[in-house]
Amino acid sequence: MTPAPRTVPAVDVVIVNWNAGHHLHDCLRSVVQADRSELRVARIVVVDNASTDGSAARLAAADIPLDVVRNTRNRGFAVACNQGAARGDSDLVLFLNPDTELYPDSLAVVGRVLRTPPRDRIGIFGGLMVDDRGNPQISCSRFPSLRVYLGKMTGLDRLAPGLFPSHHLRPRELTGSRPVDQVIGAFLLVRRKVFAELHGFDERYFLYLEDVDFAWRARRAGWLSYYVEQARVHHTGQVSSSQLGAWRHYLLLRSRTTYAFRHWTAPRAWALLALTVSVEPVARLAAAVVRGRWTELGPTLAVYRTFLRWFRQGGRRCSEG
Structure with missing residues (x-):
C-alpha cells in the first residue's frame, strides 16, 4: 500500500x-x-x-x-x-x-x-x-513585574540581578x-x-x-x-x-502602564505609576547629566509631561477598560 x-x-x-x-x-x-x-x-x-x-x-x-x-x-x-x-x-x-x-x-x-x-x-x-x-x-522575556521594572529604572537589574531580574532573558540564560x-x-x-x-x-x-x-x-x-x-x-x-527619538520612550510608558492596569493588582499598578513619575525621570535625568548629554534633558521632561497628560485625560480608563 x-x-x-x-x-x-x-x-x-x-x-x-x-x-x-x-x-x-x-x-x-x-x-x-x-x-x-x-x-x-x-x-x-x-x-x-x-x-x-x-x-x-x-x-x-x-x-x-x-x-x-x-x-x-x-x-x-x-x-x-x-x-x-x-x-x-x-x-x-x-x-x-x-x-x-x-x-x-x-x-x-x-x-x-x-x-x-x-x-x-x-x-x-x-x-x-x-x-x-x-x-x-x-x-525571549519574562513576564514583567514591579520588581523587574524597578530594577530597570534604577539600574539594579545590572548591580543585583539576583534580586532584580531583567525583563529580557539574556542569551546565556x-x-x-x-x-x-x-x-x-x-x-x-x-x-x-x-x-x-x-x-x-x-x-x-x-x-x-x-x-x-x-x-x-x-x-x-x-x-x-x-x-x-x-x-x-x-x-x-x-x-x-529608532526614528521616533525620545517619543519611543513615551509609547513604552503608555504600554507598560496599560499592561500593569490590565493584568496586575491595583496596588501594584499604582505603585508602578508612582515610580514612573518619580524615581524613573530623576534617574534618567541624572544619567544624562553624568554622561554630559545636556540635550536629552528637555525631551526627557517633555516625555514624562506628555505621559502624565495622557494618563489624566483617560489613559487609565483606556488601560482598565
Whole structure:
C-alpha cells in the first residue's frame, strides 16, 4: 500500500512596515529563499503604516502570493498585525518584523518542531535572534513585574540581578529549546485558533508590549510559548522605532502602564505609576547629566509631561477598560 502523502502545514506571514527602508525587501527575499518543505508559506501580507520612505514600493515575493495593505495613517503595530492576520486563513500565522531575515532552514526547523511533542499545548513559537555575526541577541522575556521594572529604572537589574531580574532573558540564560514566558514579536509564530480565541492583539497598545500581553493571555488560557533554539533569525532591531527619538520612550510608558492596569493588582499598578513619575525621570535625568548629554534633558521632561497628560485625560480608563 502506498503511504498517504505527508501534509505540510501552511502559514500566513504578516509583516508590519513603517519606514523600514531596504530591510523590508531583504526580509521578503529571505522568506522566498527559505526552505519551505516543512512549513508552506501560503501568502505574505505586508501592512504598511503610512511609510514615507518608499520602502513599500515595488514589493515582490516570487512564487508566494503577496498582499499589500496600505494604511493612510500609522495605526500602530497591534492594529496592523490584526489587519494582516485577517487577510489569511492558514492554520498558522507568522508575525515577522521587517528588519528580520530568515536563515535558509528557519521555517523548516520550526515546521519539524510542530510535529513533535509536546506540541499540543504550545500556541506560540519563537526562534533565536542573532546579529550580523551570528551572535545571540534577545529572543525571549519574562513576564514583567514591579520588581523587574524597578530594577530597570534604577539600574539594579545590572548591580543585583539576583534580586532584580531583567525583563529580557539574556542569551546565556537560554540553554536549549524550551517553554518560556514570552518570545519576542520579531519572529512570532501563532496557531490561528489561539489567535482567534484571544481575539488577536489588544489594540490598546500602539507600540510595545502587545506581544507580552498576548503571551500572558495565552498562558492564562492554557497555551504555552516555546523557544526554538535551532530556528535562527537575523534581527537588525529598532530600525523603525529608532526614528521616533525620545517619543519611543513615551509609547513604552503608555504600554507598560496599560499592561500593569490590565493584568496586575491595583496596588501594584499604582505603585508602578508612582515610580514612573518619580524615581524613573530623576534617574534618567541624572544619567544624562553624568554622561554630559545636556540635550536629552528637555525631551526627557517633555516625555514624562506628555505621559502624565495622557494618563489624566483617560489613559487609565483606556488601560482598565
